Amino acid sequence: MNFISRILADELPFLFACPALLWEVVFLFLPLLVLIVYSFLDYSVQSHAFVITFEYYKQVFNSLYIQVIINSFILAITTAFICLLIAYPVALYLALKVKKQFRTFLLFLLILPSWTSLIIQIYAWFFLLEKNGVVTHILCNLGIISQSTHLLNNYFSIIIGMVSCFLPFMIFPIYSVLEKIDPLLLESSADLGANRFETFKRIVMPLSKPGVYVGLLLVFIPSFGEFAIPSLLGGSKMVFWGNLIVDKFLKSKDWRSGSALACIGILLPLLIIVSSIFIVKLVKKLSSPNNQQRTNKARDVWS
Amino acid sequence: MMVENKKFFVKFIHPVFVCITYLFLYLPISILVLFSFNDSPVSIKWVGFSLRWYKKLIQSPEIIDALRTSLIVAFSATFLSILLGTCFVLANRWWKSSFLTNLFYTNVLLPEIIFAIGILSIFTFFRIPVGYGSLITGHTLIGLGFTVPIVKARFSELDPLLTEASLDLGATYSQTFKKVIIPLLMPSLLASSLLVFTLSLDDFLIAFFCSGPTVQTLSVYVYSMVRAGVDPTINAISTCFLVVSSILILALCFFKIIDQVI
Numbered sequence: 001m002n003f004i005s006r007i008l009a010d011e012l013p014f015l016f017a018c019p020a021l022l023w024e025v026v027f028l029f030l031p032l033l034v035l036i037v038y039s040f041l042d043y044s045v046q047s048h049a050f051v052i053t054f055e056y057y058k059q060v061f062n063s064l065y066i067q068v069i070i071n072s073f074i075l076a077i078t079t080a081f082i083c084l085l086i087a088y089p090v091a092l093y094l095a096l097k098v099k100k101q102f103r104t105f106l107l108f109l110l111i112l113p114s115w116t117s118l119i120i121q122i123y124a125w126f127f128l129l130e131k132n133g134v135v136t137h138i139l140c141n142l143g144i145i146s147q148s149t150h151l152l153n154n155y156f157s158i159i160i161g162m163v164s165c166f167l168p169f170m171i172f173p174i175y176s177v178l179e180k181i182d183p184l185l186l187e188s189s190a191d192l193g194a195n196r197f198e199t200f201k202r203i204v205m206p207l208s209k210p211g212v213y214v215g216l217l218l219v220f221i222p223s224f225g226e227f228a229i230p231s232l233l234g235g236s237k238m239v240f241w242g243n244l245i246v247d248k249f250l251k252s253k254d255w256r257s258g259s260a261l262a263c264i265g266i267l268l269p270l271l272i273i274v275s276s277i278f279i280v281k282l283v284k285k286l287s288s289p290n291n292q293q294r295t296n297k298a299r300d301v302w303s
Numbered sequence: 304m305m306v307e308n309k310k311f312f313v314k315f316i317h318p319v320f321v322c323i324t325y326l327f328l329y330l331p332i333s334i335l336v337l338f339s340f341n342d343s344p345v346s347i348k349w350v351g352f353s354l355r356w357y358k359k360l361i362q363s364p365e366i367i368d369a370l371r372t373s374l375i376v377a378f379s380a381t382f383l384s385i386l387l388g389t390c391f392v393l394a395n396r397w398w399k400s401s402f403l404t405n406l407f408y409t410n411v412l413l414p415e416i417i418f419a420i421g422i423l424s425i426f427t428f429f430r431i432p433v434g435y436g437s438l439i440t441g442h443t444l445i446g447l448g449f450t451v452p453i454v455k456a457r458f459s460e461l462d463p464l465l466t467e468a469s470l471d472l473g474a475t476y477s478q479t480f481k482k483v484i485i486p487l488l489m490p491s492l493l494a495s496s497l498l499v500f501t502l503s504l505d506d507f508l509i510a511f512f513c514s515g516p517t518v519q520t521l522s523v524y525v526y527s528m529v530r531a532g533v534d535p536t537i538n539a540i541s542t543c544f545l546v547v548s549s550i551l552i553l554a555l556c557f558f559k560i561i562d563q564v565i
Contacts, residue, residue: 017394017403020387020447024406027444031421034428086324093321106325108552113328115548117505119522120541123529124331127338130533134334164328196313218411225414228507232529242416249420250512262420266413 039259056260065244065261072241073269076224079162080170083219084212086163087170091211092204094171095178096186107175114168122232125161126152129233153235161233162223169222170215177211178204224269241265336545339538356539366540369524376438376510376520377503381496383439384446389492392454393484404455410448418444419512426513437513438520442506446499453498457491493558497551504547 042053060066094106113121128135129151139145151157181204189199227242234240245265248258342353360366410418422441426433465487469479485492510520521540528537 014394016390020391020451021403021406023387023440023444023447024409027422027425027440028409028418031425032417034424035421038424089317090321090324093317097317104556108556109325109329111552112545112549113332115501115505115552116332116541116544117507117522117525119507119525119529120335120544121332123525123537123541124335126529127335127533127538128331132533164331167324167328221412221414225416227416227511228526232526242414245416245420246511249423255424258420262417266417 035259035262038256039263042256056257057264059257060260060264066264068239068244069241069261069265069268071239072224072265073272075158075162075240076220076269078159079166079223080216080219082159082163083167083170084216087167087174087215088208088212091171091174091178094175095181110168110171113164118165118228119232121165122161122229125157125164126232129157129160152233153237155234155238158230158234158238161229162226165229166219166223169218173214173218174208174211177208181207220269225265332545335538336542339535339542341535344535356535359536360539360543363536365519366521366524366536369519369521372435372438372518373504373521376435376442377500379439380442380446380503381499383443384450384499385492385496387443388447388450388454388495389488391451392458404451407448407451410445415445415506415508416512419509422509423512433513433515434518437515438510438518441509441513442499442503445502445506445509446495449498449502450495453495454488454491457488461487490558494555497555501548501551505544 039056040052040054041050042055043050094103098106127133130136131150131152133151136145136149136151145151185203186199189203194202225242225245226240227246230238230240231243231246241261244261245258248254248261338349339356340352340354341349342355343350418441422437422444423433426437431437461484465483466479469483470476474482505522506520507522507526510523511526514520514523525537525540528534
């Protein structure tokens with residue numbers, strides 16, 4: 001009895017951590033494993049046993065599905081870069097130009113849309129752009145578009161919805177990195193004769209890189225798997241990965257090819273991103289062989 | 304000339320760009336809110352001020368039901384993820400292993416739809432009917448991905464001398480826990496519980512997959528309404544949602560814990 005209580009006392013921290021870990025493993029990693037296994041197994045009627053098959057992967061690669069996955073990849077990349085283009089100047093302005101009191105208010109305004117339901121944000125755009133909506137009405141009266149033009153159900157409306165929903169997720173990481181930049185760095189750069197552009201290029205941009213990467217990831221991942229925005233703002237004509245998954249799992253209950261689709265959808269973007277990072281690094285290394293020497297020289301001068 | 308151009312850019316274009324971005328984010332929402340007070344079922348014309356859509360909201364039993372479901376799920380998911388996450392962080396101190404903490408970052412690195420099909424498949428695999436259980440499970444899982452990093456960041460900043468001093472001065476472990484560790488962790492606990500609560504309230508994908516035919520959360524209900532077309536009642540619901548989230552964020556600002564979340 002004493003022995004057991006001693007073990008319990010020693011292992012108490014471990015026991016505390018267990019529930020959270022179990023939760024994570026049972027409800028996230030186990031299902032992922034099940035998905036992978038599901039996508040490879042097939043029940044054969046002749047031998048009454050499960051056999052390994054690549055049939056479902058072949059199905060995905062041979063049909064329009066692969067085109068759909070590529071389409072959603074392009075959509076997600078486009079969204080991420082448009083967000084970056086808009087978010088960087090905004091974050092820069094918030095971090096460096098605005099006074100502290102006012103800054104909290106502006107940040108509050110940014111958090112508010114990102115803390116409301118995605119569906120509501122989508123509905124807001126739906127309400128604006130639909131056939132009897134305000135924007136259509138105004139543009140019609142101005143004579144810019146004709147009565148029959150649809151602002152909804154096209155690629156443009158999907159992109160607008162995506163960008164407006166995910167923009168805050170790009171601004172926050174960039175802002176939090178820029179905010180930490182020591183203003184003395186900027187001053188000393190100006191003192192040493194760099195103009196604004198030079199300071200931006202050599203100091204602000206390199207320092208903000210981690211924030212940009214986090215932001216790109218935070219926008220890319222949800223917009224790749226997004227289902228509600230294309231389905232509400234894009235109409236039924238445009239199909240993306242998320243819509244396909246919903247179709248496979250909820251409507252046609254075709255779980256096996258759905259699992260194959262899900263696995264490819266997780267792995268393909270990952271592969272593309274990792275390989276592109278690798279290629280960029282390789283190209284950099286090859287194109288500037290004397291870069292290393294230069295920094296070494298600089299180090300010698302300083303030391 | 305060149306210098307003047309640059310000054311023009313810095314002084315004028317940059318602020319205007321920021322303003323346009325804010326307008327881009329707020330124009331749809333504000334028109335949405337405005338038309339929720341419109342006394343007409345058609346969305347173009349402003350007829351007059353009325354609260355009739357809000358009245359309709361309160362009188363609809365379906366919406367009240369969906370709201371109750373959403374609240375039950377959100378409260379339980381918040382409670383569970385805070386409990387599990389805090390226990391995990393406290394225990395993690397003795398191991399000093401970052402690998403296990405990194406496990407929880409997977410929650411951010413996978414599209415949410417994968418969680419949804421994962422939970423759906425595990426519940427179907429074990430023949431457990433989906434409903435409240437699967438919803439709370441899913442939202443707790445999402446919540447853990449935010450609770451663990453936030454609480455851990457705060458916890459690793461704590462001075463270990465404080466707990467040692469408390470133990471030296473004769474407090475028992477449970478007293479130290481109650482009177483030293485929990486109050487020091489309070490800002491991060493509050494921030495993450497508010498975050499998880501809103502995430503769960505706003506979540507659509509998991510609710511869409513795992514709620515089953517009988518249980519319906521508010522966002523799924525709104526989705527099915529939007530599918531059917533424009534209806535001022537949705538505007539009224541959206542306005543309520545916006546008010547609730549702004550109150551939650553104001554609470555964050557009030558407790559000065561806003562920087563924990565960003």
